[in-house]
Amino acid sequence: MTLATTLPTGLSDQDALRALQDHGPNAIAEVPPPGLLFRVLAQLRDPMILLLLGASVLTATLHDFTDLTVILVVVVLNTTVGVIQELRAERALAALRRLAAPQARVVRSGRTRLIAAADLVPGDLVLVEAGDIVPADLQLAEAFQLQADEAALTGESVPVEKDCPGELSAGTVITRGRGKALVTRTGPDSALGRIAVLLSGQRPRPTPLQRRLASLSRVLSIAAVALSAIVAVSGLIRGLPLPDMLVTAVSLTVAAVPESLPAVVTLALAIGAHRMARRSAVVRQLPAVETLGAVTVVAADKTGTLTEGVMLAERIWTESGEYVASGNGYSPEGALAGGSAEGQDALYRLLRDVVLCNDADLLPPDPDHAGWRALGDPTEAALITLAHRADLSPGDLRAAYPRTAEAPFDSVRKRMTTLHRLPDSDEVLVICKGAPELLLAESITPYGPVARAREAASILAHQGYRVLAVTDRTLPGGSNTAHAEAGLRLAGLVAITDPVRHNASDVAAAFTDAGVELLLITGDAPGTARAVADQVGLDSVEVITGEDIDAGRDPADGSRVRVFARIRPEQKLDIVRAWQAAGHVVAMTGDGVNDGPALRRADIGVAMGRDGTEVARQAADLILTDDDLGTVVAAIEEGRRIYSNVRTFLRYALSGGLAEVLVMLLGPFAGLTLPLLPAQILWINMLTHGLPGVALGAEPADPQAMRRGPRPTTEHVLGAGLWQRIGWTGTLIAAVTLAASLLVRHSGGPWQTTTYLTLGLAQLGVAAALRRPRGVDGRALRFLDVAIAGAVVAQVLPLALDPLRDLLGLEPVTIGQLALAIAFGCIPGAVVALLRLRHRKS
Template sequence: MTVRQAPPRGLSSDQAALALIEHGPNTIPAPRPPSTWRRVLMQLRDPMILLLLAAAVLTASLRDLTDLAVILVVVVLNTTVGVIQEVRAEHALAALNRLAAPQATVRRNDRTAVIPSADVVPEDVILLQAGDVVPADLELFDAIQLQADESTLTGESVPVEKDATDELYAGTVVTRGRGAGTVTRTGSGSALGRIAALLSNQRPRATPLQRRLAALSRMLSIVAVALSAIVAVAGLVRGLPLPSMVVTAVSLTVAAVPESLPAVVTLALAIGAHRMAQRAAVVRKLPAVETLGAVTMVATDKTGTITEGLMQAERLWTESGTAVATGTGYDPAGDLVPPGVSPDVQHLLRDVALCNDAALRAPTDDDPAWRPIGDPTEAALLTLAHRGAVDPDDLRAAYPRTHELPFDSARKRMTTFHLSPGSDDVLVIGKGAPEVMLTPDVTPYGDLDHAKAVAAELSEAGYRVLAVADKLVPPSAPRTENGLRLVGLIAITDPVRRNAADVVATFGEAGIGLLLITGDAPGTALAVANRIGVHNGDVVTGSDIDNGKDPTSGHVFARIRPEQKLDIVRAWQDHGHVVAMTGDGVNDAPALRRADIGVAMGEGGTEVARQAADLVLTNDDLGTIEAAIEEGRRIYTNIRTFLRYALSGGLAEVLVMLIGPLLGFAVPLLPGQILWINMLTHGLPGVAIGAEPADPETMQQPPRSPQEQILGAGLWKRIALTGALIATVTMTAAIWARSVGAPWQTMSYLVLGLAQLGVAIALRRPSPPDGRRLRFLDLAVAGALAAQVLPLALAPLRDLLGLQVLNVTEILCALALASVPGLATAIGWHMRPARTSLHRTWTWWRAGRKRLTKH
């Protein structure tokens, strides 16, 4: 038996505030961010920038001050934009880290409170239960069957039994039982802090998408260098000077490769993750952002996700009668109907108040609602006791707890032992699932057949049912959970969220299936599934899975143990699906890691589940998963849109420089003109494309195949067509200008730049019904357009870029030709949903068949 000490009272708010000032926050000191100069140097290490710097040295040695000035302007502006994008991405990720910070349950001001782990200080009293991550080093003074997983420190995977006076270390996980302890060390002084400090300077790894795009950039660089070399050699053959052709080749290489691609991707992922956080979905692992767009199946708990997570004990049954509770939420105000508490009902309320580890938090100025502390189901039982005029605090004082067997997902029950007032006898109380409690071994005394029939009826009506039983034994009797007498049943309801059916329907339109998973009875699961429109098939139970039934034979799962979620996730993945799974308990962690997207509950979930997940829902709402998937699709689509825009423009510039000499244009564009066009088109407009809102039809399209390449689904063909069309209209403008004696090189410069900006406008997303019509992309294109035309009006810039003045007719002709690629793109862009849907459905089906054949 665990020896109980007089529990410390904990700190007051003032004491905690002083200790926080003295000891600092309970966090590992983050490495200092790089200085501005270091950021600049990192930008200058980019291969494309190094090429430009080499060209600058060459032009300076040749005293070619015009090209030198243009190159230096491009380097300065690109570096500035790169540094700004890097800082914005870091700020967005830092904000996410603050939102995803772990929490701790403490005793402050003689009350239980939940605070950020960073605010824990020495001498704080920490309350722990299964699923919590220990926030700091502490010395236990209370331990009830407490086990801790210390593998993060020791590498030993077997949980360690903990007793009162033992130490617990920061970062370890409570796997069973509950306990309390006093903080001894925090932050970098803790055991985990000393290890983490050694790793604090490790840079985060790139996401899979960033690595794939980096490989794409390397391939494009090789192709661009080869093509630019061909341009240079062709110029030399025609007798053009070597230095001039080298600078031209370097400029063309820089223009052909979208050097802003890494910055656009990083910023799109970081800002997208920040936008998700504003929609109550906190991304803990950046790769989750890109994976979300490919999700085909969402496996979700019923309680708190499909339902409101607001447990309410609504009906009571005893052998002498029934009662219904009135009231809302966890507010103790309410009554039992019929009025007047019978002895049997009072007996039942006493037991559920004593066999209980939860508490109720009264309203505050910041939060006017009553809130549960601990398990919501147990908090609902406390609320029920209050509504029956039974005070749990008085009961706990009168019946001190001497021992307990905490709730366990395998046993599906909890048992507590209490000293009986006025005698030495021990009161044993058990509560749990009816199929566990209502057996002759556990509860041999009472009308079990009638109780089973009532429990089945309540379950089919959608209630979660608990059976309660107790016994009074002498102090010398062994501590057993069996041989109890039936006390009664309690039916708990958790209202289905208003938006649940709409979310399920949206998932269906988006080609995403829903798996409803619950530990409740099959009748309860089926009732909720019918209410929200989940395709039923067979209701698969935990026993069915144990007996070898295929988890993919149904969409509704009942009486599922947390560890069985791993089997469900694995089975659907083996059938070619990309699975997102929700979880909240310590036993959910393996399945959360196994799932393609692990989703943890931020309100009611355990800390270990949040740490194992990729995504944390701060409102535990299924609709938030829909919003996160939509955001993931938006980000991935925008990256592909940027690639189409940037690569088609780069291809057009290369084609112009390759085809121009064949048509009699010795140098279609000067190096400065190429760099100026590239800087304007790939700069802010490219970044703005990454920030475009979601397509209104994005959730009416099937998910992309996880095997789809970044340039797949016909994207490379569209890049080739758009690039060829831009090059065609550019050369058409040059040929026409030469035929009428107009400045053909200036016409080429103007049409090439304006055509690319026209494509950017054509790729603009439709404005959502409640969205702003003027967006960042509009402003970015307007600014680039002004900067493109400005050299024609300003003599110093005109001379710098080697341009000439155009008359009104020539400008109008340039505008007409430059609008053709944009118009063609817009027509194809508006026809894309049907083509994309058919192609992705075919690709996804074919990939699924391959995986099925493999397995």
């Protein structure tokens, strides 16, 4: 396909569909997921399962088919649950990857549209600009001061200038300018694809929480083995057979260590990330889920997060008069009011300039979008909307004044300049728009009512508007344009507002209640920043600017500063570093190409998914698909929920394991020769650590979680008094179990069966007591309710089924003995529930 045949209108939809079928998606083929057999073998490699398999060999050798059967049942059920959990986690993460997939702007059938980068095909006409990640290998057709960072492929840290007919490689970053290019190679055929294929076999690393818990599991395993060995030795001293004590020791070791902990954590993180996605927060890095719970500072970009992100050009100032625009969002429908008949020429000149010095466009409503949308920079789209409301056609203006050169906007120059050929003339029109404090300097704009414009710009800024100054001049054709930005004449001012979101003050209050500092960062003027801060309810003694930071001002002066104005994107990095150095865990929001370093440096990088650049999205840990800072509040709540649930599971599982060890260790001293048989230990462990344990990881958030401060990053997972609660809860379970067994033994009843019943029911009672308080779900049935009820039935059921009773070595019990076991089994749960209730009321 030649350049000439595709440039005007791009591919047709039919051609694109055929090419997609021929070439396949523009994506790197993923490593196929492991098969069922591999997953099963991976589960069987778990040390605890290997211990059980060793015990099964021993029991088979001894012809102890009762314990062998129970062991094999436990192994099969644990493996099945493990595989199911793994599949659920993978499905959740796969859905997140689809949501976070990059996008590309293409021209198809003469229309500019936004599509998934995976749908690009050779021959597509792609539009790129600063902030984009090149989605495929491209051949440039147009380039305007285009510059690309190719470090991802070449390692070269200096951006490279790109001109026609040069090429852009997939995975490189556009750092300046804009261009149009044809797709030449996609997917694995692209430059990045060939490298990615070599790396595709890399497995994801465990998260920090998973690594800490793996270390904890190793410590617990050693302790459990040691205690189980003591139980075995004490049994041998009492004359019990060696084989029986070996199987008992193995069973007790397995029961004491929460072997389902890794699965619970992985599933909790994956499901938590999936829940965040449903609340418009897409997690790109799984560790972000747990880090969110520790965030102490959120540094928020004003535009699009605390504000609506729908820019409205409301006010116009010219030397001939002032105008007010009306209309909703980016809809072209609306009107201009004000001014005078004599001022129409000045108004037309200003509107012409803002249309020509502009790269944005508007997208009409479609089946997926109810309203008009911005294509490109929202501020520039607001200017296009303004022209429509004055009954001007941006398309006709651009055709009449073709652009011949440009200097794109960047955060250092704070202005954009374009050159256009005048109609029916060889003269060149120079248009420059940008920050008033820069363009209204007499060295740049010496002509026009500059002093009056400065005063008007200051008033508008203090009213909360973002103000753009617009200037122009004409040059003779063929003249040197190197100094085109000198000697400009003021055309006027445009005041743009980004309305504060209706929930912005609630979001700020929610952060305060959660113990999280909220910082407002903007590139706008100090007056605009202060006006927005006042609307949001953000207390600040003073506003500091980028110039203050350059002069050495500490951005982390937490007692005084919450609002930052005229901040360049690279200065966000200084703000992040300063607050981190002060001991804070920082979440930073950003949307531009220059925000990438700050997003990576922050503990949690948060990118705008709707209006942000692809560079920002790929550098972030969290993408807000609704660009609403309130979503970060929900994400922090989810992070705290997951961490709290992991700690709850640890309390439940470790206290139950401790209770089982104490019963087996202390029972013989109370006259209970062998409190539990190996099969009974394994059965209790399977019921208590199986579905109830997983269900605890999926519990809803504690309603009080966001009213407590963030956890310290140095806090151990068993810190903040958790290990003490594990200790007394496990001891209480063991005490009531031994007490019930001794009472029944004293009356000559089946004390071992009583031990089995009380120990299992007591652990399940603690699980019920650790259930989250009822919040918005009211009386709704939860997974934990079903899991506990099912485990209780499975605990008591063997008493009614002779084959299962014989398999576990149980004896029949009377109604009174069963009631005694249930009563004693309820005591630990009741104590835990009462103490939690008292703690919540205090």
